[in-house]
Amino acid sequence: MKLKQLVAIALATIMPLSSAFAEFPEKSVSYVIPFGPGGESDITARHQQSFFKDKFGQDLVISYKPGGGGAVGWSQLNGIKGDGHTIMGINLPHIVIKPLQKDVGFKTDEITGVYMFHYTPDALVVNQDSPFQSLQDVIDYAKENPGKLTLSGSGKGTANHLAQIRFDGMAGIKTTYVAFKGTGKAVAALLGDQVKAEWGYTSVGAKHEGKVRLLAVAMEERHPKFPAVPTFKELGFDLVSGAYRGIAVPKSTPEDVRVKLSQMIGEINADPAFRQRMENDGMALLDVDYAGMDAFMEKMTAIYTQAAREAGVIK
Amino acid sequence: MPGIEYLLEALTPLNIMLALGGVIAGTVIGSLPGLTATMAVAVLVPITFTMAPASALILMGAIYTGAIYGGAYAAILLNTPGTPSAIATTFDGFPMARRGDGDLAVTLACLASVSGGLVGSIFLLMLAPPLADVALAFGPVEYFWLAVFGLTLISALSENNLLKGLIGACFGLLLSCVGVAEISADIRFTFGSQTLLGGIETVSALIGLYCIPVLIDLVATPDKHLKVTHQARGFRFLEALAISWKYKLGLLRSSVIGTLVGILPGAGGSIAGLVAYSEARRVSKRSEHFGKGEPEGVLATESANNATVGGGFIPTLVLGIPGTPPDAVILGALLIQGLRTGPNLFTGEGSIVYTFIYGLFLATLLMLPVGLVIGRYAYKTIITVPKAMLVPTVAFMTLIGTYSIRNNISDVIVMITLGVVGWVLNRFGFSPSPIVLGLILGSIAEQGFVQAWTIGAAGEDLTGMFFGRPISLAIIAFILLSLFYPLIRKHWLGSKMGKVRAD
Numbered sequence: 085m086k087l088k089q090l091v092a093i094a095l096a097t098i099m100p101l102s103s104a105f106a107e108f109p110e111k112s113v114s115y116v117i118p119f120g121p122g123g124e125s126d127i128t129a130r131h132q133q134s135f136f137k138d139k140f141g142q143d144l145v146i147s148y149k150p151g152g153g154g155a156v157g158w159s160q161l162n163g164i165k166g167d168g169h170t171i172m173g174i175n176l177p178h179i180v181i182k183p184l185q186k187d188v189g190f191k192t193d194e195i196t197g198v199y200m201f202h203y204t205p206d207a208l209v210v211n212q213d214s215p216f217q218s219l220q221d222v223i224d225y226a227k228e229n230p231g232k233l234t235l236s237g238s239g240k241g242t243a244n245h246l247a248q249i250r251f252d253g254m255a256g257i258k259t260t261y262v263a264f265k266g267t268g269k270a271v272a273a274l275l276g277d278q279v280k281a282e283w284g285y286t287s288v289g290a291k292h293e294g295k296v297r298l299l300a301v302a303m304e305e306r307h308p309k310f311p312a313v314p315t316f317k318e319l320g321f322d323l324v325s326g327a328y329r330g331i332a333v334p335k336s337t338p339e340d341v342r343v344k345l346s347q348m349i350g351e352i353n354a355d356p357a358f359r360q361r362m363e364n365d366g367m368a369l370l371d372v373d374y375a376g377m378d379a380f381m382e383k384m385t386a387i388y389t390q391a392a393r394e395a396g397v398i399k
Numbered sequence: 400m401p402g403i404e405y406l407l408e409a410l411t412p413l414n415i416m417l418a419l420g421g422v423i424a425g426t427v428i429g430s431l432p433g434l435t436a437t438m439a440v441a442v443l444v445p446i447t448f449t450m451a452p453a454s455a456l457i458l459m460g461a462i463y464t465g466a467i468y469g470g471a472y473a474a475i476l477l478n479t480p481g482t483p484s485a486i487a488t489t490f491d492g493f494p495m496a497r498r499g500d501g502d503l504a505v506t507l508a509c510l511a512s513v514s515g516g517l518v519g520s521i522f523l524l525m526l527a528p529p530l531a532d533v534a535l536a537f538g539p540v541e542y543f544w545l546a547v548f549g550l551t552l553i554s555a556l557s558e559n560n561l562l563k564g565l566i567g568a569c570f571g572l573l574l575s576c577v578g579v580a581e582i583s584a585d586i587r588f589t590f591g592s593q594t595l596l597g598g599i600e601t602v603s604a605l606i607g608l609y610c611i612p613v614l615i616d617l618v619a620t621p622d623k624h625l626k627v628t629h630q631a632r633g634f635r636f637l638e639a640l641a642i643s644w645k646y647k648l649g650l651l652r653s654s655v656i657g658t659l660v661g662i663l664p665g666a667g668g669s670i671a672g673l674v675a676y677s678e679a680r681r682v683s684k685r686s687e688h689f690g691k692g693e694p695e696g697v698l699a700t701e702s703a704n705n706a707t708v709g710g711g712f713i714p715t716l717v718l719g720i721p722g723t724p725p726d727a728v729i730l731g732a733l734l735i736q737g738l739r740t741g742p743n744l745f746t747g748e749g750s751i752v753y754t755f756i757y758g759l760f761l762a763t764l765l766m767l768p769v770g771l772v773i774g775r776y777a778y779k780t781i782i783t784v785p786k787a788m789l790v791p792t793v794a795f796m797t798l799i800g801t802y803s804i805r806n807n808i809s810d811v812i813v814m815i816t817l818g819v820v821g822w823v824l825n826r827f828g829f830s831p832s833p834i835v836l837g838l839i840l841g842s843i844a845e846q847g848f849v850q851a852w853t854i855g856a857a858g859e860d861l862t863g864m865f866f867g868r869p870i871s872l873a874i875i876a877f878i879l880l881s882l883f884y885p886l887i888r889k890h891w892l893g894s895k896m897g898k899v900r901a902d
Binding site for chain 2: 121122126130131133148149151152153155156159181186188189231232239240261263265271276277292294295365397
């Protein structure tokens, strides 16, 4: 504690900081999740919560503004006072797909992201006792029985749904996607043998260890928690995708506060204890800071728009 | 009893205090329309980080239990179900309060909640892993039929006015389509308005349709809100106990229904209460008194909705799939604590699970004294506060409560609009319950239907999907029974009468 204080004082004296820089955060920061409590967006925010307090001395207060699959929260984001003390969770592909479908009260480029801190990689999940032992088994079955392979997943126009469409295209197969309300119900449908497989996430494998198997994960490299599960890339399919989560601020937030927030989230992300927790839950960390946001969003928007168009989710 | 060795661990002074505090806080929060169990538990999550997992669970479980019971106060005294679970409580609870038996109704609700809670906890303790499989056997098509079954209850609930009941239900079904569709992500019936984008939130619709007409009537008529026949009759505990004892089999039946429905993720307390209510009415010898202040009706719903607490924990703890919305929050808190749910939780982490289950028993038992005292206080407040104070206070609470559900002003606008619409419809003999049933069951039915159709079409066997699964067939049988019961009963009574005459 003493050492921390000393360092803080030393830093404060030697570093020529702008006033906003030195002050922020001067009080607790409100962290709005545009979904209900208990979901993955909530859980990851809760993970950040305790580290925020430890590192920056202020509380991170989580509240919820659910509705319209996140649209209610995001459409109100820019109406909030932009002093950095209110931040909001953002999710991909949601903030790209929703405005393309219809007028949902916000446009993708009106959302000022400051950091994308993690993603939950898509994964092809089957029951422990499923006859499918490998991704190839699934492809073979789907080729012999076009359209008969049923896969549950969370929602339409979501990470799961877009992964299904992109993979079907890459593998040259036709499968049937069954949308459920949330990952919990999609997993229940899999466990209850209502569907043959699930387009889920690596976190499903972590949460239901022993009952489900992952056949492949949509990551650049294998997930540290599942070293035996291959990536789609290894198997010849260029599929790296998932539900990306980040933090955005109201448009009126000053530039220096945006940079500061971006650094703070990055600092939490760099903490080994935080990484350990997140990876244990089956998530993958990601470091896209404020400077890198535009390029990242451009890349993802192109990928999602194409997949959503193929899926008929958007026109 | 499994895990009996952990009983003592549940009874540490800290855990007893947490259970007591949780039940008190939960009851108070649940009694305020709009403040839900989900919200109460979510607010607590950061506090539980520093606690031992079992204590954290006990605290959250106690709040949850208390909040479900607390919902009965507003239902009985204000005709406003504070949570969807308490919809059916208004049917007989409010008429009882109207005729001066509000204190009795509150005490009955307390006894029923405790009984239901205990039955639910017993199932959780003894049969959790096998019962979790029941949740998995319920596929999309079963949810579809279950929702249709729920809708058929409208015919039972609006006996004298079937047509108006059905029109109300259709209105509710339309309301359930508003906003971003849950599974197809289509945007429907928003007419370009941002207000409607988030859809019609169930609890704000409940507050609007039930509470606003009561408030308008209070202002519009000179009568007192509740009739007070005589003052200070105590808790009327013995009277309530005698009534509960008389209907002990009914209590048990409603509690089992509540537990079983609670196990199904996505069904929840509202369906449990309604199914238990209509079953109680069907079986009862006094069925014609239901809806006019029949104590048995209050017992049925209140025992069923508290039984969903224990039932809902079964899939949550065994499968890691939340049975109810508050369970989702509790599950999240467990994950953050580093706990993994699953059958292993019962064997590997027995100390946590069994300590928690015994803690839930403890919290449920504590609900008896706590509920009686708070219930009496709530009743006294409502009957003694002058109308000029009561109306603005309740009106203010409905605004705050509605806003706080999703921190969204749109919900408040929707609530007030529906309230005025509901009041007008009431004038023409449409009751709010069919509308709300349509709203709640509409989305369950729609999702189940679309999913079942998709899966059935993929397997090229739609008929088999909808009419070939044993659980579906059983539910369909219940639907037919519930639809034609009034006819069957008439016929049966008629032939019996005929026989008597022939003799």
